[in-house]
Structures are given as structure tokens and as C-alpha cells.
Amino acid sequence: MKDIVSVDHLRVEFATGDGPVVGVQDVSFTIAPGETLCVVGESGSGKSVTSLSLMRLVEFGGGTITQGALTFMRADGTTLDVTAASSQVMGQVRGNEIGMIFQEPMTALNPVFTIERQLTDGLMLHKGLTQEAASARALDLLKSVRIPEPERRLRQYPHELSGGMRQRVVIAMAMACEPKLLIADEPTTALDVTIQAEILALINRLKRENGMAVLFITHDMAVVAQMADRVVVMYHGRIVETGTVEQIFENPQENYTKALLAAVPKLGEMKGKAAPERMRLIGDEAARAAQTAPKSRKPEVLLQVKNLTTRFPVKGGILRRTVAQVHAVEDVSFTLNVGETLALVGESGCGKSSCGRSILRLIEPTSGEVWIGGRDIGALNHHDLRRARADMQMVFQDPFASLNPYRRLKAQVAEPIQNFGLASGTDLEARVVQLFDRVRLPREFMTRFPHELSGGQRQRAAIARALAVNPKLIVADEAVSALDVSVQAQVLNLMMELQEDLGLSYLFISHDMAVVERIAHHVGVMYLGRIVEIGPRAAVFDNPQHPYTQSLLSAVPIADPRKRRFADDLAFKPITSPIFPLSYQPAKSTYTEIAPGHLVLNA
């Protein structure tokens, strides 16, 4: 069968003030009808530039296709040279014969149009349908992407839908004209894991039913393993390796592919192991060998949280009175031992970040107690709280936003030390040098500004800043989520090394179950502000008891093409809201202990 798309020696350049910069070069691949080709690579690898070139959208971002051929087989059987096509022809192809799904469903939908309008516009333009026919087709499309209550959704606006439903609408828009090729650019990166599972299953089903080809762009090797027929691995604007998904995962030829695969944690690989283990890194064998057997510490409680509750007021009406409350954290209790990691996992909006911030009193909890090293944090006044912050530090998700762009790294790392008057002059300088060495940042970075560093380097600087005052507890809020997978592995290994050497305790807030499985001693699963299940990592992962934990674990994609999970469309779960009227009195959290330390919330 003839290929739908063939890309031959594509080269795209971007004009900048310092001369042309090559976006991608020498990129060649083909996609057959009914095939899913995954283009995988880390940030800056040129994977999005490749897909935008296919739509000739790259020109709107300042790029130019300077070399190579892009051939697309049109619906009428003729072949189209995309590089030479007029903008009129491309207008017919875009959205009609090639559909596209973007990463962020909220920004891909126009907030001032109803769902119906978003869907019918393309149909009326490309297919020449009347308003009635287009509306009828829009309803069919919503049904085909299995949105509940489709008639009502047509009249709603994007902000009224949940993230998963929005992405379904975006997919329905892409599918509206029955394209022969669907380009999906990181379509599930912004979504929660259970919603990701739904969307991946949906794309698979639509592909099967319509026989269309899919170009799937992602950074996530686990998603690749679940979705791809063939895989293109990209690095620095070039293709590193191409092959079937089995070849790539089981017998990778290139070192880059091997390193990429090694750095990906696979859910389930820690079965039967009690202690956390460092991430695998190719070329880091020495560091791995240096990992000492876990020191057996006498369990000593560092952090004790009792019945922590945090609620945010929802204001409404002309007088801006509090009309309802968001129950962000609801009756949460746990303990964290010295030198151990407790991971709080859950999906967006489950209250895990609010829980971490309430413990540090970056937001004020409504009630409950937080004890750190025998001191009640909640009872401290403003002055003592500032003093107490030396014991508890935080590492934030976004290393771009958590460092001040106007200050040199040296000053930012030194700031906590100066705040507590711990050192000054040459002592301070020496301490900062020591911290940079500790997180393995070159000393010459001390005088640099944050924008001169890569994401991973910035996160190391943020960790150095958190370590500056010798804290006992570090709250890491999605600290590695924004990083590329190989960098993520390095930063995680650094965190584990620091824990062993310094006896740090981590409260590790994450949505990534595979990462949590590797690094945590204990795991707490949060849902709607409560911990629904908590216990030793092995117990929670190997023997999940709460239905939510079970559904969360079954939704995680596994980086193994022989363990496919999303063949069929999954059941759509209703969204639940943590907003309750003022009069609402939630029940206390009561737990059943099914094994020593393994607690499950009673329904």
C-alpha cells in the first residue's frame, strides 16, 4: 500500500538575529495508512518542528523549509508536494485531510465560542454543510468521542468542561472532516494519568474504526510503548534511530536510545523490593556501584501531621461574601521518619500540593497539627515561624519560575544562609562553593543568571538553595515533573544520594507513579483532599486495596510494548468537586489497618 506521508531529508531553519539556526535536518520517514508512528525525543529535539512542517505551520513560527521533500497522498489519490503547495491548497488540506490535536486543550479551544460553533465551523468551511447538517454531524462526533450528555455539551463553553472532556472535543474537531492523517502533538502531557488513559484508548479506537494514520509526538517513552507501531527517535534536530516499537524497546542500536530507555522507570519493576533504588543511568555505573546498602536506621519520627485540614473560601455575590468552601485538604494524618521519603500521589486538584504548603505554612491550614522534631509548627508566631523555616525547605516544580531571573545564582543560594545569619564573608563564600559541589554544579555557574542554565541545572541550583540551611525536611512539589527523562533520573539520583548522606526526609509530591515506586519508602494516595490509602511503598503498589488506588495504578502506561493496556475505550468517570456549601460537615477520616502500617480509608 502506498504511504500517506513521506518525508525525505527535511531541513528547517529559523532566522534569528545571529543568523539562521537549524531546527531539524536530514529527517526522513514514512507513514502508512492505518499506522501509528511515534516521534519521541526530549525537549529541543525538533519533534514538534517536524510535525508543524507537515502542516506547513512552521512558517508561522518563523521557520523555513530549506531542503527536502514532503509528500502527502490526498483523499482523491493524487500526491501533493507540501513544500511547494500554495496557501490555498494548504488551507484545504489543514483540518480537512490532516487533523491536529494540540497539547493544551484549554488554549486550543476558543473560550468565547460554544462547543457546537467550534465543531461546525470546520465542517461548514471544508465540507460545505448547512448549519443544520453541520450541527447534526457535530452531535454525532461528540457521541463518537463518547462525551456524556452530548446534546447539552454542544451548548456549553470550553471552561464549563473538564480537562478530559475538552481534549475529547479537540479530538472531535480534528476528526470532524474524517482526516486521513491525525497529528497528535503531546496530546496527553497536560492531562492526569487516568484521563490520559481514556484519551489514548480513544485515539486507538478512532484509528482502528477509521483506518487513519496517526503521527504521535511525545516525550514519554511509556506512552510510545503503548501507542506506537513504529518509532522515530529524535535528538538535537536529527533522527537517531527508526524501527518498529518492539525493535526500539527490546533491541535498541544507538547509545542515545539505550540511555533514554534506561532512564525510564517502569511501573512494577520494584516488585518485591522493600527499599528505594537509584535510577538507571548509562555511563553512571560507578555511582550506582557506590550505592551502599540502605543503612538500617532506628525509625525516628521527624514529621507528624494530625488531622490537617485546609479550606479555601469561594467568594460570591455583590458583597463578596464567602458562599462555599474548597475542601483542599481534609483530615489528613501521617508521620514521616528521619531519612525517609513519603510520597503523596494523586491527580491534579486532589490536594497534595495544598497539603505540602499547609505543612510549611505557606498557606494557613484551617485546623490540625503539624509537629516537626517535637515542635508544633501551627502554634508558632510570625517570628518563630521564620526561624523554624530553617528546618523545612521546599523545592518547586518549575525551575524556571522558582529562581529570580534578576539575581545571580550565588546570591540566590546564599540568601537562606544570610537570612538566618549562619555565615558571612569568606565563610559564606565557602559554604556556597560547597553547596554547588554538593549538587554537582560547576563552580563557574555561581556568577551566572538562571536563564543561562538548562532545566536540570536550574533544579540543581534550587536544591542547593534548599540545602543551604541544613534542613531536616524537604518538601519536593513535583520537583522533577518539568524535566526531561534523563535529566529527571539524574536529579532523582542526586536527591537519593543527599538523603543517604545527610539523613534528609522528603515529602515527595508527585503524580508520576513510576517515579514514586522507585524512590519512596512510604506512599500516601490522595483523592478529593483525603488520603485514601497509605502505607509502605511495597504494600500500596503490590497490594492496592482502595478502588481509587487500583484505578490510578491501572491507568499508568508501562514502558513495555508487550504490556499494552489501552486497547479498548475506558469507562468515563464523572468529575467530582471538592467545593461544598458552608454548612457541610465532612465525616472524619477513619481507616482500616489491613497490614502493619498499611491503612485504607473506610468508605
Next chain:
Amino acid sequence: MKRFKTTKGMIGIILLLLIALVAIVGPMVIPPDAATAMDMRARRAPPSLTHIFGTDQLGRDLMYRVILGTRTSLEIAVSAVVMSIVLGLPLGLISGYFGGFVDNVLMRLVDTLLAFPALLLALTISAVLGPNIQNTIIAIGVAFTPYLARIIRGEALRVAQMPYVEAARSAGTTDLMIMWRHVLPNILPAVIVQGTISLAFAILAEAGLSFLGLGTQPPAASWGLMIQASRDQLDIAPWTALVPGLAVALTVLGLNMFGDVLRDILDPRSK
């Protein structure tokens, strides 16, 4: 891109230096009384060799008047804007950073001032204090403060929610130090932009006050006074508006170019 930025900066600096030179040296080198001497036979004379920029309705030479007016206009405008920044910056910074009750009280105060048109406010202040240069500066400075405070508050509100501010707080940095080290540098670009725009408005505000007899007192000259005087003769002697207008435009252009470059110099990301 980089080269363009530096040329732009150079042009801005050269323009501003020239204008400053005119303001400082100008009044000393022009013949005494040249700017105030009336020549009733040459009223509203178009630009010629004897009067390069033409003359006004009283036959005074416009070139000399523009030179004389430079000092007055800039002195008043720059001082007034500096004053509005000195007053508005802490107001906006405190309001935006702390939010809540403090923000409510300060911003209602600012809103009250905003409810009066800036010129009316300046007029009232100037009328109460009496017409002289210092009072004109105070009047314009106070009248411009609420606008600046509003803009700075918005920026401070945005920056106060950035993770690096939360990071500083969790590292035990005091509020005062967070405002100084983290918030202030990040809102400075907005202050610079607003400051340069305000300068142009301050020059014109001075004109309005002068027109009503409360700003610069004739026979002294200021750009604003000249523009104001040209109002009813635009059709027969357009150069009387054009000449001081061009002076204002060049000053604002120079300031804007310089402001842009200054903002880039302060931003480590643009290096």
C-alpha cells in the same frame, strides 16, 4: 538584533544629551531678552532667515523661546515624574505585595484620587499652594501618583505570586527583603516604561496649568505654554504649534529609546 538595540540606545542617549545641553547651556548663550523681545511688525512670521523657526502672535522668536522653554519644561516634568514614582512606588509595592486589607485601604485611597481628572487635581493643588515652579511640580507629581501606584500594584501582585517569591518566603527571607530583592527588580521594567510615558504627559500637564495661569508665568517660556498659545492660530500660523510640539516629540522619542535600552540592560536575560 543586538546591534539594532545598541544603535537605538545610542540615538536615544545622543538625543537626550543634546536636549540636556540645550536646557543647561541654552539660556546662557542666547542673547539676553531675545526670547521675550516683541516685534509687532513681524507677528506670526513664517520660518525665514531672520527667524529660523518663525515668530509667535507677539512677534517673539520661536527658536529662542523653545530654547528658553526647554529648561522650564524638563525641570518641571522630570521632577514631577520622579516625585510621582517616589510616592507611587512604595504605595503600589506594599499594596500589591501584601494584598488583602492593606491593599483595600491603600487602593480605595488611590481610587478616590483617580476619581478626579489628573489635571483638575493638579489645578486644585496648584491653586491652593500658589503659582510657582515648585508648586507646579508638587501639583503634577501628586496628580500622577495614583496612575503610577495602580500600575505598580498590578505588577507587584503578579510578581508576588511567582514561585521565586514563595521560595524566598520559605527560605525565611523577611517581607522587606523580598520586596527589595525579588519584587522590585522584577517590576522595574514596567516602572521605566510608565515613567517615560508619564514624562510626555507631564510636559503637557504643565501646559494646561500655564494656560489657566497657574503654571509658568509669562513672559517666561515653556513648551507647554507655547503649544497652548498656538491653539487659536493653528490655521494661520501652524509653525507656532509645530516647533514646541516637535521639541516634545523628540524628547519623548529620546526617552522611549533610552528607556527601552535601559530596561534591556537591567534584564540579565537579554545579554
